[in-house]
Amino acid sequence: MTPLELILILVLQFEGISGVIHFYYKPGDDAILSCDGVSSSDRVCSRVNWLYNRDLSQTFDLVQNGNVVKNSQARAARMSLDTNCSLVINITAEDAGYYTCRLSSKLDSAVLLSIITILPSPPDADPKTDGNVTLECSLLRFRSLGCRPNSIRWVNETGTVLLGEGVGYEFMGQTNCVSVLTVKRQSGHNRRYTCQVVERNKVQIEAHYTPDFTEGTSDDEPDKSNTDWSPLDYAMLTLRIAGLLLITVIVVLLIKGRGNKTPPDENNVHDDGDEVNYENVEATSAAT
Template sequence: MREENVVLPCNSPSSLSSCSDVTWFYSRDKNQNTQKKVWSGADDQISHRVSKFNVSSSCSLIMEYVDDDDAGLYTCRPGSDASSDGFVYLNVLSNYPPYFSRSSKTFYCSLRRYDGLDLCPENSFRWLDETGTELTEGVWLELRGPTVCLSSLTVKDQSDKNRNYTCQFVEGNRVKVEIKHTPRRFKGSSSGIIHLYHRAGDEAVLPCNRPSSSDSCSSVDWIYQRNKNMNRKQEVHGGMVQSSPRSARMSLDRNCSLIINNITAEDVGRYSCGYNTDVYLNMMIISSSPPAVDPTKNEEITLFCSLLRSSSLESCPDKSFLWLNETGSELTGEGDGYKYGGQFGCVSSLTVNLQSRRRFTCQFVEGNKVKIEAHYGSEGPPASSPLSFIMLTLKITGLILMVGITVGIIRTRGRKKPQKDVNVRFSVDDDSVNYENDGERSAAAALH
């Protein structure tokens, strides 16, 4: 389950005296050509998520604070012989803040897993109320993708705010994992709350709003909390960035704003600088299933647009995601080469036939204001665009004309004596360029 610690067994041979020869690999999907090494006894911990991994005395992989990105296939290799590999599939069950309408609210529950397994069965999700009674009305299996399965429960909005619901993932009649939706009060915005929106890899600058009378950052502390269930962590104390796996990407500017370079999903959450300012860092990503396709083969893929944010916030409002094509036209319903998959919490999907040089844009909006957008596909118009064909033809024709004129001038100027009745003709399609020399003028051109 998300936000928990897990232990993945290695099943190492009893003859193994230590974990120095053990290596752990990670793979998200079957299309990856190489596995990523996440832990090695020989190289010590080697990963951009190094703080997440450790090993036990039996060489089992210990993962701290599991999230959706950790789902996949993990391989334990004792020594260098791949024939003794042990495989562990990690599935991550997550819940999202409910979506509220006038008379109802909808809860979402998703299972992230390795791309290479069978699709989730129809009845793989079960919803229970606070008494343990199974609910059947309002339950839907929204998505059965290769990497994610999504279920929802819609209930009438009641005055009893203490009701809670449990989502279970089952195989047969056996519960594999469950997660509980607990009551949560909405926290409205105020002048001391700032929302920042970025894409993965961006540089984020988190303002501190300290008093202008302060001359230094020696009294500034930055506190980070991914969600309300996670312990608060001090990233900056007394103006100094504290040692952590993320410290190399953090710094303060002269206004004591916190700068985070090359942001990742690990950076999403709530930051407080101590001057009555809370900054929520949100990140948008676009992924595809399958993740790697040949755009020239016009394969069908599903694009997932996600807004990662602190779980202490409310779920994304309905219709807060927009999909656009390369011309800026909004894609809704089903059309030529695409099918809109709808929005579930803070995730929206679009299934497309990926043509050469096609580009799709996902926007997150609040009201009529675009907060952030992300793109999938090549820049520029598609290769089949009539305008691009016309422009390409004009460019080629112009280039041929320039070459012809230049060659004629160079040849004429290169002769020591003017020659009479010299005609040079260069034909471009049905147009002719005629160069004439009458012995007096150096060159002349006539178009016919």
């Protein structure tokens, strides 16, 4: 290991004493890594170069003379320079590491980029079923750096720090830069779990995780989106259909019965001058 590498490790281990700027982001964010020492005459960025290290084994050129290097891995399509010569990156997990802004005839400007992620384990676990899920919160950073114990913590929606074992959760501990929490997924209890990175007695960044359940599901109300029917559901449907058919038949018979009524016989009425005689009154009444 060269003396320069040893100096770099010492510089990074003692945070904040060397002008190293620390940035914390989440995947999907747009990171803006500033380049210190850029004057008004450098605004065209023609003398600005950006370099990247994930570890001390290899250095990649990201920007040369103000132009993004197109063959600088897959991240080239996600990078650009703004008017202040700052490096703009649409963040993914692979972007964590050590960045250097280098201007000709000037000292380098160092930027340390750390990225927080929360993933359920296993990642393909069904998020809409009851049961336990293990959450892994990771702080991705320059590989020569570690994480202090208890620097990655979990809190619930009320801000209570989750330690040990409690109702609906079990804290599995922190190993280097990975903190693990097992939580109970229960329909109707949509709780939120937050992973926080605490460094220099300050929360630097946090990420949230909310278990996702089938919409409309609760403990007291059945899932209306469920298409599985019970035998009772089929029996009730059959009774409704039978009742509807019975009512239809009755209505048809009533209509048909009214249509078959015999009209009064006109021959039963005799007009003898001013006197009208009605015959077969008893027969008519009986028929009615």
